[in-house]
Amino acid sequence: MTSHEMNQADYKVVSELPGNDSCVDCGAKHPEWGSISFxxxxxxxxSGGHRGLGTHISRVRSIKMDSWTDAQVERMKRGGNHQCQxxxxxxxxxxxxxxxxxxxDSPAADLYKSVLxxxxxxxxxxxxxxxxxxxxxxxxxxxxxxGVKRKMEGFGSSPPPQQRHDGKGMKIGALLxxxxxxxxxxFEPERQIExxxxxx
Numbered sequence: 042m043t044s045h046e047m048n049q050a051d052y053k054v055v056s057e058l059p060g061n062d063s064c065v066d067c068g069a070k071h072p073e074w075g076s077i078s079f080x081x082x083x084x085x086x087x088s089g090g091h092r093g094l095g096t097h098i099s100r101v102r103s104i105k106m107d108s109w110t111d112a113q114v115e116r117m118k119r120g121g122n123h124q125c126q127x128x129x130x131x132x133x134x135x136x137x138x139x140x141x142x143x144x145x146d147s148p149a150a151d152l153y154k155s156v157l158x159x160x161x162x163x164x165x166x167x168x169x170x171x172x173x174x175x176x177x178x179x180x181x182x183x184x185x186x187x188g189v190k191r192k193m194e195g196f197g198s199s200p201p202p203q204q205r206h207d208g209k210g211m212k213i214g215a216l217l218x219x220x221x222x223x224x225x226x227x228f229e230p231e232r233q234i235e236x237x238x239x240x241x
Contacts, residue, residue, distance in 0.1 A: 043110070047105075051114050055117045061122050064082065065083050066087040066141055069087075073103065074091075074102070076101055076102075076145075077117065079120060079145065079154065080116050080120015082122060093141075098150075099145055129147075129150065132152070134147070148173060151171045152167060152170050
């Protein structure tokens with residue numbers, strides 16, 4: 042697909058959609074950035090919040106500096122700030138109190154994108170909120186990333202050796218003690234004490 046700058050005629054159509062004279066998120070006038078995913082316009086400041094969501098949630102383009110395909114321009118024409126806001130509000134979202142992530146990374150936002158897809162394709166519009174899979178728990182070396190605690194392996198993880206307390210061990214200890222005593226008696230030098238010499 043070829044891409045090109047959004048021409049003046051297309052920009053006029055997009056900018057005149059209800060709500061598109063101001064940023065969909067903060068209300069700043071004359072927004073010059075857009076989300077292809079939602080067909081909405083926002084200011085340069087809020088564009089950073091949309092970029093932070095990732096392109097799988099919100100694909101961001103500059104109206105004046107980036108190139109657009111015909112399909113992307115058509116999606117912007119089918120969208121609009123007021124339309125998107127009202128749709129999300131109709132699905133129990135307190136739009137004005139939500140962060141950018143809470144607004145657009147939500148089941149209601151997923152449904153809205155599917156509705157835009159259907160309108161462009163000319164197919165029946167979905168009406169049920171998509172069911173999201175449970176988020177993957179964060180990776181952890183102790184749990185193996187799956188939330189199940191595993192026994193640690195490697196240096197320092199083995200238990201100390203057990204002491205032997207059987208009869209054989211005690212006999213060996215007594216024998217060693219006797220050998221040491223004999224060694225002292227045979228080789229210890231004579232010691233001088235009061236009035237004489239004392240042998241071993």
